[in-house]
Amino acid sequence: MKAFGYARAADPADAVARFRPGTMYLGGGTNLVDLMRLGVAEPEALVDVSRLPLSGIEPEGDGLRVGAAVRNSDLATHPLVRERYPMLARAVLAGASGQVRNMATVAGNLLQRTRCPYFQDVSKPCNKRRPGSGCPAIAGDHANLAVLGHSPACVATHPSDLAVALVALEARVHVTGPGGTRVVPMPGLHRLPGDEPQRDTVLEPGELVTAVTLPAPPPGASLYRKVRERASFAFALVSIAAVLDVAPGGTVAGCRIALGGVAHVPWRAERAERVLRGAPAGEEAFLRAAEAELEGAEPLPRNAYKVPLARNLIVRTLLELTP
C-alpha cells in the first residue's frame, strides 16, 4: 500500500475544506482499504468522515433521514426502517457479512466500486481504472458483469444491494462540497459508463455525502430478493427491489422495480413500470413488463443467463407481491 496522509474531519465543512486533488473520504473502509491494498486506489490523503456526527436516523415527516455515516447493520435493524421500509432492511441484510455490515456506512455502500476482476487487478488494463487502456472483460471473464446499459468502454456492474432498494424508494442524496450543498435524486446518483467509465457517479471532486432522505414509503407491498450461487456473502448475480400497489379492481395502481447486478447503475426498470401501470396485475402482464424491460438487454457471451434470470425474478417477485 502506498503511504498516505490521514486526517479526521471535525465536521462536514472541515472535511470539504481538507479536500485536495488526490484526497479521498474514508467511511467504513470496507471497500476503499481493500482497493488501496490492491493498488487500485492510491490516495495521497484520507479524510476520515466515519466519525462525523452523521450517524443519526430520524423521522422526517412520513419519511426518514439517514446520516451518511450510519453503519449498514444499524440501518438494517433500526425500528423505523423495519417498520416503514422493510425492503430496505432486507436489501442491506442481503449484502456482505455481519462483520462487514458492522463497518460499512451508507455513503460508502453507495459509492463502492465495481468488483469486476479486471478493475481489481492493476496488472491488467481497465478503462475504469486507467482510462483508455481497454476493457478485457468484454472478451474475457464477464460472467457476472452487465447486460444493460454497458458501453464498448466498460461492462462493469455496481455491486450494492442498498443502492438498488434506494433507487426503488426514490431516495435523495444530500451532498456538500466546494460548490455548496445540493440534493441528488436516486436514480440519478450513479451514471452509465459511456466513454467515461472512470466516473461511477455524478458527484464532483470534493463532494461529500452527508445524508440520504427517504420520502414516505410508496403505497403497496415491497420485496427485495437477491440471487447468488452461494447462500450468503456473495454479490448478486441479479437482485430486485420491487414495490407493487394493486387497486381493488386488480389493476396495477403503482409499481417500482429496480434491478441490481445487471448494469453500471442500480437499474430502474422504467419500461417495465410503464407497461404495468393500469394493467391487470397477473403473470401475463408481469411477463410482458419484464420482456419490455429486457428488450434492451445486450448480454455478452458468458452472461446471457442474466436475461432469463432477471425476467423470472421480475415476474416471480411481482406475483409474490400481488395480493
Added chain:
Amino acid sequence: MIRIEGRDKVTGRATYAAEYPVKRLAYCYPVQAEIAHGRVAGIDTTTALAMPGVLTVLSCMEPPELSPEADPELALFQRREVAYRGQFVAAVVADSYDNARAAAGAVRVAYEPASHDVRLRADHPGLYKPEKVNPDLPTDTEKGQVAAGLAAAEVTVEATYTTPATHNNPMEPHATVALWSGAGDLTLFDASQGVTYARNIVAQALGLRPERVRVVSRHVGGGFGSKGTPRPNAVLAALAARAAGRPVKVALTRHQMYDVTGYRTPTIQRIRLGADAEGRITALEHEVAEQSSTLVEFAEQTASPTRIMYATPSLRTAHRLVRLDVATPSWMRAPGECPGMFALESAMDELAVAAGLDPVELRVRNDPDAEPASGLPFSSRNLVACLREGARRFGWQDRDPAPGARRDGRRLVGTGVASSTYPARRLPSQASASIENGGYVVRIAAADIGTGARTALTRIAATALDVDPDLVRIELGDSDLPHASLAGGSMGTASWGTAVTLACQDLLRDGKHGFADTTEILRTLPNLARHAFGAQFAEVRVDADTGEVRISRMLGVFAAGHIVDATLARSQFIGGMIMGIGMALMEQTVTDLEFGGFTNRDLAQYHVPVNADIERIDAVWLDEEDDELNPMGAKGIGEIGIVGTAAAVANAVYHATGRRIRDLPITPAKLLL
C-alpha cells in the same frame, strides 16, 4: 477426544509458521511475471534498491546458486524464461514487510512476450500419454474389449464431464521463516504437511545434505494438499536469508497463493458405459484429458477410481496430458478420485435412468468380487453395506424416480446418490517412545494440519501402552524428530499410527525407550486391494425461477476400517463433504485466456461454502473389521468425504429438474439456459 491443542488455537497461543518470534527478521516480497509465456528481457532494480529499508534484490538476471536438481517450480530465478503468469521472477528483501512490498512494486521488469496457450481442450494437439500418473500408477489400463462390451449392451451411456481448475484455499496462507546458522545450517519455520519430506526437497533444491536442514511446522492451518510439497515461498525464504545475511520471512498473500501454491487441474472426461437388460455392466471406459505446466509433468490420476469400482468384463481407462503455459497443478483433496468420481458416478446415474433401475440397486448389482482392473482381492469392501445403510437412513425407499416430480413451493426437490472411494495406503515412518517425568513422550515428524492428528496419535499411543491418554504427550512437526511420511493421501494416521504403535510396544518391551521404523514391514505386505468406500446421499432444492441450488440434506455413510476417534472423524468426513458441496455448486478458478493465470484470485471472488449453505448434514460409519491394514485396523478418512459428493449433488439436481449438468460447478447460469 477433544482436540489437544484446541485451547491453544482458539486463544491464539498456537504458533504458525509466520508467527515465530525471530530477532533481526527481514521480509521478502516476490515480483511476479506479468506475462504468461516468454522471457525476461531485463530487470531494473535501481529505484527499488534506493528505497527505504531495502537490503537486496534477487532476480533471474543474477541467478542465485541453487542445485541443478531443484524441482523446476522451486528453481527460483534460475532461468529468464517465463512459464506462467504469476511465476516469481524477482524478489525484494527489506527491513519491513511494507518496505519490501513497496520496493517490489518499483522493480521494473521488461519482457519479451511469446504467444501463450492456457486453454485445456479435448482436441488439443499437444495431448500426449504420460509414462505414468500420480502417485505411481499406470497411465492406461485395458481389460477385455470395450467396443464389444458396448455392442453387446442393452443400454449405453456416452457422455463428457468437465471439472474446472479449483484451489485448496487453506485458512492459513503459505509462509516460511528462514534462518541460517553461522555453520551454514538452515532452519525453516514453514507451513508444511510433512516436515521430513519438506526438508529433503528443500535440501535437494539448495544442494545441501538433508541433515543440514531443519523444517519446523508445529501447527498448520489447513493444507488440503497445497502444503504437501514445499512451495516456492520455502526456497525463496532460504535464498533471501542467505543473500541478506539475516533471517527472512516470506508470507504469501492470498493472491500469490492462487498463483504459486498449486491447484487441481481442470479435467475433460469421457465415459462410455454399457449394461445388459438386468443392469450388469458390460463395458466401462473412462478417458481423461488434463493439463500440466511446461515446467513439471504433474499427471492427476483422475480415472484411477474407475479401475476399482464396478465389475465389468471390459474396462479401459486412459489419461492424456497437455503441457500449457500455466502454473503446475498440484495436490488437492482426493486428487484423482475426486474429479474422476464426479464423472463415473454421474454416468452411473445416467445409466440407472437409461436402464430404468434404481441407482442404489444398479451399484449393488455391479459390486465386484475382486478389484476389476487388477483382479486383486479386496482386504475389505463394504460399499454395498454403505449404500444399503444410507438408503435406509435417508428414506430412499420412498423415492419417486421420475425427475421433476417433487416440489416445495417454487423449489424443485430431488435426491441423488453416489459412491465414494479412496485408497488405504501407508508410507514408511519412524517413531520413538520414552518415559519422561512419569509420563510417556512419543516423537514423530508427523504433521497436524488441522485434522487432529496430534490427538489421534495420542489416542493410538495410549491404546498401545494401555494407559490414560492424559499420560501421553506427542511431539510432532519438526524434522529433527524421527522421520515420518506426510499428511497426504489419507495416509497420515495409518502410516504414523503404525510407527507409534510399534514404538510403544518396543517401549513396553524395553522399559525405557522404544523405537520403530516401518520401512521393512511395508515392503512385505500381502498384495491386496485396500480401499475405503462410502455412499453419499444428497437432497437439493432448486429454485425454478432462479436456478439457485441449495442442499437441504446430505448424508455420508462410510466404511473405512476402524475409526480411531469419532469426534475427529466426523469433522473429517463432514469437512470433506462440505468441500464437495463447494465443488458441486460454486468452486472454480477461471483461467484468463488473454493474459494467462486466473482472474478470481481471492475469497471474495472464489466462493467456498459458508454456514448458510449447509443445512442438515451428517456422516456416519459402519464398523469394519480389516486385519490387512495396520495395527489400528484403520483406513484413512481425510479425503473420502469429498469423493462422490459432487456427483450426488449433480444427480439430485437431475432428479429435481430433469437437467443433467455435466460441467461443474452447477451454477444458476447453467440451469437457466
